[in-house]
Amino acid sequence: xxxxxxxxxxxxxxxxxxxxxxxxxxxxxxxxxxxxxxxxxxxxxxxxxxxxxxxxxxxxxxxxxxxxxxxxxxxxxxxxxxxxxxxxxxxxxxxxxxxxxxxxxxxxxxxxxxxxxxxxxxxxxxxxxxxxxxxxxxxxxxxxxxxxxxxxxxxxxxxxxxxxxxxxxxxxxxxxxxxxxxxxxxxxxxxxxxxxxxxxxxxxxxxxxxxxxxxxxxxxxxxxxxxxxxxxxxxx
Numbered sequence: 010x011x012x013x014x015x016x017x018x019x020x021x022x023x024x025x026x027x028x029x030x031x032x033x034x035x036x037x038x039x040x041x042x043x044x045x046x047x048x049x050x051x052x053x054x055x056x057x058x059x060x061x062x063x064x065x066x067x068x069x070x071x072x073x074x075x076x077x078x079x080x081x082x083x084x085x086x087x088x089x090x091x092x093x094x095x096x097x098x099x100x101x102x103x104x105x106x107x108x109x110x111x112x113x114x115x116x117x118x119x120x121x122x123x124x125x126x127x128x129x130x131x132x133x134x135x136x137x138x139x140x141x142x143x144x145x146x147x148x149x150x151x152x153x154x155x156x157x158x159x160x161x162x163x164x165x166x167x168x169x170x171x172x173x174x175x176x177x178x179x180x181x182x183x184x185x186x187x188x189x190x191x192x193x194x195x196x197x198x199x200x201x202x203x204x205x206x207x208x209x210x211x212x213x214x215x216x217x218x219x220x221x222x223x224x225x226x227x228x229x230x231x232x233x234x235x236x237x238x239x240x241x242x243x244x245x
Contacts, residue, residue, distance in 0.1 A: 063089040063091055065087045065088070065100035066087065066089075066098070066100070066118055066119070067086070067087060067099075067100065067103060067118070068085065068087070068117065068119060069116060069117045070084060070085060070086045070115060071115045072113070072114050072149040073109045073112065074109065074195050074196065074197045074217060075108075075130045075132055075195060076127065076130040076132060076197075076217065078107075078108055079108060079109055085119065096121060096122075097121065098119045098121055098124060103119075103124070104126075106126060108124075108126065110123055110125040110129050110130060111123050112149075112150030112152075112195060114150065131219070132195065132220075133217065134197065134216075135215070135216055135226055136215050137236055138211050138212070138236070139214055140158065140236060141212065141237065143196075143212060143238060144240060146240075147196060147199065148196065149198060151196045151241075152193060152194065152241050153239060154190075154191070154238070154239045154241055155190040155229065155237075156187050156188065156189055156237045157187065157189075157235075158236070158237060159184070159185035159186065159187065160233070160234050160235070163185040163234075187237075190225050191218065192222075192241070193219050193222065194216040194217065195216060196216055197216060197217060198215045200212075200213040201213050214238060
């Protein structure tokens with residue numbers, strides 16, 4: 010007996026229907042994404058506002074010594090700074106006859122405590138011709154000591170026979186030593202180098218001298234003895 014297969018069919022499995030759920034405001038993923046976008050926008054706006062909220066502050070364009078005219082050309086420049094820099098001089102707040110009351114270095118923001126009038130600076134300007142030179146790192150605003158060297162005549166004195174025979178007359182047998190004249194001098198400018206009458210190298214330096222040391226400095230200058238400046242550091 011023959012069985013017909015024409016009427017038999019193999020059932021085909023049905024495909025499940027996929028239903029997409031529309032995102033709603035209550036979806037935590039959507040809410041989180043929107044929160045991140047909002048934070049990024051707020052942060053960007055804050056950064057723009059902070060960058061634009063600046064003020065101009067004076068900054069030293071070169072080293073200065075006490076008494077330097079701060080209104081002179083090339084002494085100061087301006088730099089953008091954020092608010093809260095109340096200890097420094099802002100653009101437009103510099104007095105017309107402002108001078109530095111202490112030594113300051115190039116690149117330093119101009120502090121209000123470092124600005125005054127010429128009458129506030131008691132140092133006196135003296136030009137010295139010193140033996141030899143100064144270290145290359147010594148410049149405007151540095152503090153130095155002034156020393157007096159013995160002259161050739163002072164160290165060439167030979168005691169007489171009578172002095173050698175006398176026990177209580179020993180002056181002249183001991184070499185004359187260098188003498189400290191004054192300290193706390195401030196370099197204004199190292200002007201030029203040259204040579205003395207005997208061919209020794211010399212340097213001309215303008216220094217600021219405290220009033221209490223002015224007499225000693227001028228006496229040393231008038232003695233004709235060689236003078237030497239010894240750097241002690243940056244002035245304050």
